[in-house]
Amino acid sequence: MAFVPDVRRASRLRAMDPATVAPGPPRAAPGMPILEARDLAKVYNLGGTRVEALRGVSLTVREGEFVAIMGPSGSGKSTLLQLLGGLDQPSAGEVVLTDEVLGRLSDDELTKLRRARTGFVFQFFNLIPLLDVVENVALPFTIAGVDSRSCDVVARIRDVLALVDLTGKERHRPDELSAGEQQRVAIARALVTRPALLFADEPTGNLDYTTGGELLDALWRSSDERNQTVVLVTHNSRAAAYADRVYVLRDGRTIDEIALGRRADHDAGPLIARLTQLGL
Amino acid sequence: MRRLSAFAWRSLAARSLRSVLTVLGIAMGVAVLFAALATGGAVNAAADDTVRVMLGSADLRVTAFTESGLTPSTVAAIGETPGVSIAAPEVERRTYLLPGPRLDPQLHPDNVIEGTRLVPGATGVVISERLAIDDGLGVGDELTLGSRVDPARSTVRITGIAATDGRLPGADGRFVIIPLDLARALFALEGVTRVDLKIAPGVSVAQVAAEIEGRIRSQPYTMVGPAELAASLRSATADFQATTGLIAAVPLFVGAFLIYNTLSMTIAERSREIALLRAAGATRRQVAWLVVLQAHVLGLAGSILGVLIGHLIAAWLAAALAGEAGAVGGVAPAGPSLAPLPIILAIAVGLLVTIAAALEPAWRATRISPIESLRRHRDVAPVAGTRLAWLGGVFLVVGAAGLFLWPGDQAATGLLRSFGLFAVLLLVTMLSPIILPALGRAAGLPFAAILRAEERLARGSIVRNPARTALTVGALSVGLSMVVAIGTVAQSDRRGAADWLAEVVPGDLLLTSIRPVAAQEGIATDLRALPGVQLASPIGRFDLAVRGVRLDAAAVSGSDLLADGRLVFLAGDARTSLLELDGTGSAILPASLAARLSVGVGDSLPVLTADGGPGRPWLGGDREAHDPGPDRGNRAPWLARRHHDVRAARRRCVCSPIRARRGGDCTSTRGSGRPEARAGAAIPRLRARRRPRHARSAVLRVRPARLDRGRHRRTGHRQHAHHERARARP
Incomplete structure (x- = not known):
């Protein structure tokens, strides 16, 4: 039961009783691929130098999965995330997100698809300093033109803030929050629309060990309890150990796909052992 | 969009000082614009008011062209014209x-x-x-x-x-x-100055005018209605309104730059937030809307504040002009009224300028990629090419506007020189990103010795963003050039009037009589007898009709001008021409008028003289037989029909036929171009040359006339008042 805050739907939503709000477009059936990357390549020309960031990467993410993309710095994992999330266009290959080939969409269509079906969490908290916690979390609704004071939206915001353990901090501004709290606000904002996919780019990269753990727990809970599909980019094996599957990248290529399965203990041992075998 | 607009509001509020300064900048431009519009409106209203007072409910005014006025028979003929219900003769x-x-x-x-x-x-x-x-x-x-x-x-x-x-x-x-x-x-007097006519119901003004043209063939006259008179007065105020409009352009440009700068800086500072909005699903249109909305808010606030300030400026201007009766094209504006049109126009222009200034920043904001939000460091590097292109565009627009507004009768060399200067300015501005480091180093040298660290920081700040600095330099250049242009125009006007005095009038003082003075009255002799007066040279001013065009003319003493030697001749022999002036039937024309009339040295020039008959002066030089002028009976109606042309011609021509070098100076002509001034056009003037020092006080008691622009007409009134009191005292 996903909520898609596109404008047409939002206008309908305003006219309806929140209790009878219809879900968004049907999510893929359990276990069905929700995201596919086919032979993705990305080439940059930097000052006349040709840099191949990705060289034919393919992957599949199924609904409800928690997938991590790992690799050393410069392996192309952030570039891959940008292509998967529709933030950038590949030089070759294609991305299929919930049956939509992103390369065939116009900028406006892509923007609306992003708004409706994805959520992003970035390394650098990316909150809007002028807005308080609730307003930051409600930003996707604001952009979509949905009244953020409606009962349904308020309930969603309250729910998602509880999920990231920020209840009681609703009216705080970003500069009044700790780094971990700010990142949790970012997660809440990404989850509030109940997107089909949540992309997280090094969300713990700027956090200490304990805070990073709390944040990963929040992501795990969203996936485990709410069947949220999560794609996590990280170079941290401890973070990657939360995932069901791990794609390992090096020099713009997928060098391994490690299936860890869903585990509540998030033991990083098996993953580290495999990465050691790979020389990482 | 509506919900997103709160974000724009907060963004402005977060940088309140910058926003306030920007609003003040726009307010300054709009205030001057509104003051110009309101004063222009007040001047036009004053012109209409003047027409109402001058004509009352008359539909047509027939004015004598010559000093002797309209004869009783002419007045009777006018009064008996079918369709005329009231004919009121006036002197x-x-x-x-x-x-x-x-x-x-x-x-x-x-x-x-x-x-x-x-x-x-x-x-x-x-x-x-x-x-x-x-x-x-x-x-x-x-x-x-x-x-x-x-x-x-x-x-x-x-x-x-x-x-x-x-x-x-x-x-x-x-x-x-x-x-x-x-x-x-x-x-x-036997005749009258003019006859005001009230047209009978059911008869058109045009019909009566045509009828009068057919009836009066014995003496020249002009004929105007209220609308023509109002248009005539309004055209006389056009220069004032154009100048105030030009002055308003400077602060408006500064306001536009402030808006541009504010929005550019906001976008540079918030590029990551904008990228975040894009990543979260904001479309390019929404992002552009955010920027334009901010500009709207600033522009609207600035425009409204500007209108309020402008009203105060206009009130002050009206109060200042009220003391200068006739300072603005012959009318004194009343206080400005808060009429809706100037308000709407000023706010619309303020908003338009604001939005125009916001377009480039808005476009740049839409180009921010969502990937920006993933980066650790914000990429605030400006799009240098775009910015310089924008600057070049502004220069081109200003240049095109300058070309459009350039007076047609000004020499082409002046135009070329101005555009040469403009091109240099543009080149320097466009090159400023390249020359800035060296320039900054040179400028910082004096400070580097004592404030080494500060100097380096300041220099770094200048060169950190060369395109922005170039933009600032360009904006300052354009603003400064506009200010200089206005100053140059004003100074040129003043110099033109002063030159007239310097080049043509050989004396040190110009005394103007308020009534025609006959030679027999001996005033020139009295003046010559004053201690310290070396020379008193009479000048007679009068109207002249040449080929149906009314011109200001002056009768001068050729021998005095010859002795003075200041008059520069472009064609013909100076000595022969000036001596012929004291003979009969010779005239000297300014070059511009000669070109307009297509006449040269030796040509004949049929003119209407005071008795309405055709005179035939020739242009100084070779005397030759000339063709008889067109039938004088047809001339007067033609003059009446071409009233506006006559006025336009008068504004272009020089005030005196003895002015040979400087064409197009209309400083003195405009005053006499108005009907009330025409009535007293044949005012003889006496030039007095004073001996230095000791005689000065004696002569100065008669109050010297001043010919600088704007004070010219007022001088006449003061002079009049002085005479009045002087004569009333005994």
Whole structure:
């Protein structure tokens, strides 16, 4: 039961009783691929130098999965995330997100698809300093033109803030929050629309060990309890150990796909052992 | 969009000082623009008011072209024209106490506020309220009018005081209304200055005008209606309005730059937030809307504040101009009114400029990629090429506007020089990103010795963003050039008037009489007898009709000009031409007028003389037989029809045929181009050359005339007042 805050739907939503709000477009059936990357390549020309960031990467993410993309710095994992999330266009290959080939969409269509079906969490908290916690979390609704004071939206915001353990901090501004709290606000904002996919780019990269753990727990809970599909980019094996599957990248290529399965203990041992075998 | 707009509001509020300064910048531009519009409106309203006072309810005014006026037979012919219901003859003359326009009670509403109005057969006079206040006069007092013709009748009793709510250009509110027969007696006139006509219902003004043209063939005249008169007065204020508009352009440009700068900086600082919005699903249109909305808010606030400030400026300007009766094209504007059109126009221009300035930043904001939000460091590097292109565009627009506004009668070399300068300015601005480091180092040298760290920081700040600095340099250059242009134009105007005096009038003082002075009266001899006066050279000013075009003319002493030697001749022999001036039938023309009339040295020039007959002066040099002029009977109606052309021609031509070098100076012509000034156009002038030092005080008591622009007409009034008091004292 996903909520898609596109404008047409939002206008309908305003006219309806929140209790009878219809879900968004049907999510893929359990276990069905929700995201596919086919032979993705990305080439940059930097000052006349040709840099191949990705060289034919393919992957599949199924609904409800928690997938991590790992690799050393410069392996192309952030570039891959940008292509998967529709933030950038590949030089070759294609991305299929919930049956939509992103390369065939116009900028406006892509923007609306992003708004409706994805959520992003970035390394650098990316909150809007002028807005308080609730307003930051409600930003996707604001952009979509949905009244953020409606009962349904308020309930969603309250729910998602509880999920990231920020209840009681609703009216705080970003500069009044700790780094971990700010990142949790970012997660809440990404989850509030109940997107089909949540992309997280090094969300713990700027956090200490304990805070990073709390944040990963929040992501795990969203996936485990709410069947949220999560794609996590990280170079941290401890973070990657939360995932069901791990794609390992090096020099713009997928060098391994490690299936860890869903585990509540998030033991990083098996993953580290495999990465050691790979020389990482 | 609506919900997102709160974000725009907060963004402005977060940088309140910058926002306030930007609003003030826009307000400054809009204020000057509104003041210009409101003052222009007040000037136009004053022109209409003047027409109302001058013409009353008359539909047509027939004015004598020559000093002798319209003869009784002409007046009778006009009065008997079919369709004319009222024909009110009037005489207007300046004297020691001005007998102003005789406001016919049938055409003008009864505006006598004290005493009784003039009725047929009345012996008393009505004076204006201003005159009564200024000179402490009241009903029952006696008043002596200046007249050498009939001194016995020159003392009259005041029977009424008229309101001076209307504005009569040139009269400064000081006028005396006297019976027509008394005016004729005092000034030894047989004819009248003009006849105001009321057209009968059902008859068109054009029909009556055509009928009059057919009937009056014996003497020249001009014919105008209220609309033409209003247009004529309004055209006389066009320069003032154009100048104020140009002045308004400078702060508007500065305001536009402030808006651009504010939005650019906001976008540079918030590029990651904008990227975040894009990543979260904001479309490019939404992002552009955010920027334009911010500009809207700033522009609207600035425009509204500007209108309020502009109203105060306009009120101050009106108060200042009120003291300068006739300073603006012959009319004195009343206080500005908050009319809706100037308000709407000023706000619209303010918003338009704001939005135009916001377009490039808005476009740049839409180009911010969502990937920006993933980066650790914000990429605030400006799009240098775009910014310089924008700057080049502004320069081109300003250049095109300058080309459009460039006076057509100015020399092409001036245009080329100006555009050369403009090109250099543009080049320097475009190159400034390259030369800035070196320039910054050079400029910082004096400070580096004592403030080493600060100097490096400041220099780094300048060169950190060369495109932005170039933009600032460019904006300052454009603004400065506009200020310089305005100053140059104003100075050129003043210099033109001063040059006229310097080049043409050989004397040190110019004394202007308020009435025609005959040579036999011996005033020139009296002046020559004054201690310290070396030379007193008479000048006669009068109107001239050449090929149906009215021109200002002056009769001067050729030998005096020759002795002075200041007049520069472009063609013909100076000595021969000037000596022929003292003979008969020769004329000297300014180059621009000669070009317009397509005449050269030796050509004949048919003109209308004071008696309405064709005179035939030739241009100085070879004397030769000339063709007889066109039938004079056809000339007068043609003149009437071409009234506007006549005015336009007068504004282009020089004020005196003796001015040979500087064409296009209309400083002095405009005043005499108005009807009330035309009536007293044949005013002889006496030039007095003074001996240095010891004689100065004696001559200065007569108050020297000043020909600088804007004070020219006022000088006449002051001079008049001085004479009035001087003569009344004994």
